[in-house]
Amino acid sequence: MSMLGAFLMLWGLSLGPATEAMQALDPPILWIEAESLPEPWANVTLTCQARVETTDFELFKDGVTQGRVHLGLPTMEHRFPLGAVTSDTRGLYRCRTGFTVGCCSQLSSLLEVTGAETLPPPWLSAQPVPWITPGLDTKLLCRGGFRGVTFLLRLEGDDQFLEVAEAPADVEAAFPVRRPGNYSCSYRTHAAGSPSEPSATVTVREPGAPMPPTLSLGGRSAIIINPASPMTFTCVAPISGVQFQLRQGEELAQVPMNSPTPTTAYFVLNSVALSDRGFYTCRYRLRDQQTWSGDSEPVELVVSDETLPAPELLLEPATLRPAPGESVQLRCLAPRPGLRFVLMRVDHRQRRVLRVLSPPDTEARFELRDVSVADSANYTCIYVDPAPPFAGSAPSAPVHLRVDGPPPRPRLRPLWSEPVTPGTDAVLRCESQVPDVRFELLRVGENEASTYTWATHRSADLVLTYVGPQHAGNYTCRYQMWSPYSMVSDFSEPVELQVAGAVFLGSVGSVSRLLPAGLCPDRFLCQACPVPAPPPGS
Structure with a gap:
């Protein structure tokens, strides 16, 4: 075995198909090749570069497939000619690659094609972190849409500060950072050209110590x-x-x-x-x-070594079946003051700490607010002595709490105020009264989630990435939990997602009908469209 192979195995890596498959799923890079940088929009080609060689490339505009190619031989790049930018080709583009490793790649970063005299802004990010620490080479990475441009870095409040970096064969430039402050960057396509719109500001701090883990x-x-x-x-x-x-x-x-x-x-x-x-x-x-x-x-x-006498756990009000929405208190009583109390939930013999208190007297009060069926469980408490020899009590006799009724219905809120621009993300917040659940976002009338996420808190942001007209429609959310028992909530009230330029006509089967027609709903970005959709009106 080679020394390189041994080194990779030591770190749990390999040079085999599994490593290449993981790399193939990484997002490709998309940029603009301008025939003439002084006239950047006169004749444009979009280049999609894969992470590993592949035969499949797909281009999207405003969330809708524009072209998909299957090549005879694997390659790293494919070019999609646009020609002169017109109203039909302006928009937000992304690409993806490779459909032969069980899934396509992630989508590339957004690329804006405007055709306007003012160039679109680049993206600025701090690498690896947005602070300055001795021994750490903090850099600001400015990434534009064009290849071969000159990047300009500015510091807010310092008119004399200007860093310039040329990228003749790249679409980004890295600037070392030695001063804290608010930075932005821009680019120009040629020496006599005007700079682009500035990027969003990135703040670089200089803390007394690196940020905590x-x-x-x-x-x-x-x-x-x-x-x-x-x-x-x-x-x-x-x-x-x-x-x-x-x-x-x-x-x-x-x-x-x-x-x-x-x-x-x-x-x-x-x-x-x-x-x-x-x-x-x-x-x-x-x-x-x-x-x-x-x-x-x-x-x-x-x-806890469970050598001390068990405490007593009391429920107030003294009913084991409180109504949904009520608040109850679990009172843990110990024989003396100066102890630390722990309230636990016991599910399938698994004890989970809910809260820890150190009251001044012999009693700790743990409150459960707005209870629901998700709070139905066995509860117990213990106490431990914070002084040597640090002995602990046996657990109290369990209190078996039961709350009837369905789980509380969640609430869905859109985090936007106007129709969503095609090519951007749509974020909806699903809120519940129950933590540690899986939140799901579904289109009304469909059974399969459009997206989902796990959350330890009582809400989660559900993101529809890179929306196109095919995403327009009504959405709802629900949550699921499997421990200590399986439970699925009712659906929230629906929220309508309006995509600028799309007209929602309702549902036919499980796919919403829209004008103008997209090529394929393609809600899951790892599901390729089998055939192109017919043109509008066919």
Whole structure:
């Protein structure tokens, strides 16, 4: 085996088909080739460049397929000639590639073709993060639509600051950043040409320390465990190639660590002891640097040996079947003050920490507001002594709470005010009273979700990417949960998505009819249209 192959295997990579398949799913690059940069819109070709060689390329305009080609031999690029830009060819373009690895690629970034005298703005982003830290090469990446232009970087409030970078064979330029501030960039197609519209502003900060990572215990901020059980802390940094550190309170935690990816570290306690209880944080630093990042938000590890007497858990009001929408209190009573109380939900013998309190007296009150069928479960509580030897109680007798009725109906809100411009994204927010569910967005009359997402909070933004006229219509949302039992909510009230230039005529079967006709609904971007649609009026 070659040294390269051994190195890749060490990192869990390979040079085989699986790696190429993953690369094939990455978004391609789309840019404008102008025959004459002084006259950029006189004769235009759009070039779609794949991540790996492929025989299939597809071009979209304003969310609708414009052309799809299948070549005889694999290649990295394909050119789609537009010619002189007219009202028919102005719009927002994207492309995708490769339909032979089980799915097509993701869509490329948006490319705006205007034909206007004023050039469209570029995109500006900070790489790898928008702050300046010693040892980290922060750059601003300015990306335009044309190949072979000159990029200009400006700093707000400093008229003397101007960085210039030429990109004769590329569509982007990288500017090193050494000062904090608000930056924007533009480009010009030739020396005598006017600059494009400026990009959106990017703020680069100079914090006292790198931005903090995130820390979790099995995806949660608090967890309870018995002594001698294993426990894993997960620390995720916003940048790669860093050194991690886990801290228990103000002290360094001597816990074995492994880091399978450049941004993630796992700290594994193989056998938890009572002394391991408490609050933990993690931080990181760049290699060969002394400055540590800010600390993550703390997580709490609660350890109970169950040697102390069990507390008593009472329900107030004293009914085990509250009506939907009511609020109830679960009162956990212990034999003495100065203790830390934990309320847990028990589902299929799995205990999940809901809340942790340290009241001044012998009683902790945990409130459940606006209860619904999703709150039906067994509840129990424990207490632990925060002073050595850190003993903990046995769990209380469970309280079996039952709430009748269907799950609360969600609410769907559009995050726009006017008809959506073709080629942009449409975002709808689905709100519920229930956390830890899967939210789904569906077109009215269809059974398959247009998009979905998991959320630990009580709402989620559902995005219809790169909408075209075929997306116009009425949408609704619902949520599902599988633990502790399967549950599906009713649909929300519908919201109408209006796409500028499209007329919604209702539904025929499961596909909405529209004017003008698109080539294919293609709601899922990894479903290729089998045949082109007939022209309007046929």
